[in-house]
Amino acid sequence: MSEQTQTLAPEQKAATSQKPASPLTSVFSGAAGRNLGLVLALLAIVAVGMLTAFDNFFNFGNALVILRQASIIGVISIGMTFVIISGGIDLSVGAVLALASVVGSLAAIQDVAKSSHWIVTIVVALAVGVGAGLINGVVIAYGKVAAFMATLAMLVGARGLAEVLANNRTLVVSDRDFLRAMNVDLLGVDILIWIFALVAVGGWLLLNRTTFGRRTVAIGGNREAARLAGIKVKQHTMWLYALSGLTAGIAAVMLLGRTNAGTSTHGNLYELDAIAAVVVGGTLLIGGRGTITGTVFGVLIFATLSNVFVQNNMSSSLQAITKGVIIVIAVLLQQRFAVGRIKKRRTSQRGVLDAGGVNSSVQTQE
Template identity: 55%
Template sequence: MSDEVAVPPVDEHARVERSGGAGSTWGGRLAAVRGLGLVGVLVVLGVVGVVTTHGRFLTGGNLVNILTSSSIVGVVTVGMTFVIIGGGIDLSVGALVALASVWATTLATQSLATSYGAWVMVFCAIAVGVGSGLFNGILIAYGRLVPFIVTLGMMVAARGLAQSISDRKTQLVTVQPINAIASGELFGIPLMVYLFAAVVAVGWIVLNRTTFGRRTFAVGGNAEAARLAGIDVRLHTALLYVVSGLCCGIAAIMIMALTTTGSSTHGDLYELDAIAAVIIGGTLLTGGRGTLVGSILGVLVFTTITNLFVLNNLPTEVQNIAKGLIIFAAVLLQRRGRASSA
């Protein structure tokens, strides 16, 4: 059956867009409660940090370190939030960060950047991310392939391509304007944190105050109803993966600046961190409902836990167990929330 249908009356089109999860009174209240709950979790973690680290946790330097550590995976999580609300999944984000960072730090690219400016490396990283996201989106939306399979394949292929381009070697960044993104500060806060905040702000506006955002909720909530209302579901789905790829490109620039390298190991397990943050932030894995603020709070929760474990010299395996338990709890809360709203 063709996706092309007659365009319905404008009021029906608008009604379907408004009916996406963002407009639900119950959904809004549930999101607010969940957001307050995550803030409460951060407060509890702060208290634990004060008690267990003998004053090392609640310092300006450590709090800035938490924000800086959250920034890269946080940008990836913004794109993941759009994809999951739209009813998809993207397992390739970590590998795309690695591929974009490697491609942007080759000798040829850095030579061009030295001659024409650092924007060459920035453009390269973003182009790789957007192009890869578009490839994912076309296969999923127009090829009618399962998002899990397509992005899993991209994850493997992109990581392998990054290893091939770099010959499994770390490539040093010699273009100083790129490195300055991580070393520069404004009012004592690294520029990376401001870049993270800017991406989150733009993402929030697009998701909550634009037609694109309303259609994302509509497509994720009921793709067939959205199609019958005249929304081009295939095009919109493809664009969601472009947004995810764009965020991966920006994250690649940030990780290049922070580590002063491009490497095929960059972005390792970012897909799991981003999906976990989106889940505990309250976004439904089935799509149609979620909040960007909740996803970012989820990132901060996981980053704070990691920081506490490092400060207390606790092993990584215990940290992973704690993260896993949090994810289980978040999924159970989602099931209870959906049962209550049914």
């Protein structure tokens, strides 16, 4: 009883004396509210497209075009979501995509694929992506190199290796069975869209229905607390970057099937598009929070915006400026609705730790 009636610590007093959040802040700081905001933003862009180019924009064929354009960046963005939720960053996904596309289209690989099965091309591209991701993960987790610098080095190295292997040329894919498989329509929908949908569903299940996803969020929220709770933080970080490499490899296969060629110029600046989609989708750059659903909406917002600009014959420069403004607004909203809540929670936790001692500290971290 004496512990229950104990005087509140200063931190607890500060936490309890803070004004309650406004109803608007409470709604939009939750997962449902954030997704609602993304839906409204997407609908606003669609409305602009309908008003400015109704005949060309508002039809099923153009909707498929938007989804097809979003599919490759979307797949990369799913892997990027996991990395950013954990508090990391991966600048190398575009270069890894280029390297995987070049290796998958090498003459030796194509000869093996023709003599056996076209699936060999896919396996090789995925293996290259996972291998590059594992290198990133080992350097970051065990080498204790900052994720920004490690993945920047991979960006330069992977694209340089792709140039060497391709001899600065475009390698044409001649396996007709592979190309036929990657250009098929299922129920009238492009195979690339189906791949994006499957990767998105798989990413959602991995993040929300497995211990892997829960550990990812825990590491992003508080790395030290996750370690004290028994999570193998270094090993988990390594696999997160392997997952990001895997999605880059999948995107490389998709691009190979669509362009019929592998080149070191594939995936240029894709990492920036993926990061932008993830951030606009509501994933915190500081880690600890994010959703696959939000990332999908972020990808669709940028793909629809690009389509509206194309339909209205507007310059790519204006499109880039608009994207930049959207990203800045998204980051400002993150700071307004999310960072404040995180600070309040940490302040409250510190008050509990001071009042409860070591045992309470362990329980809170778990």
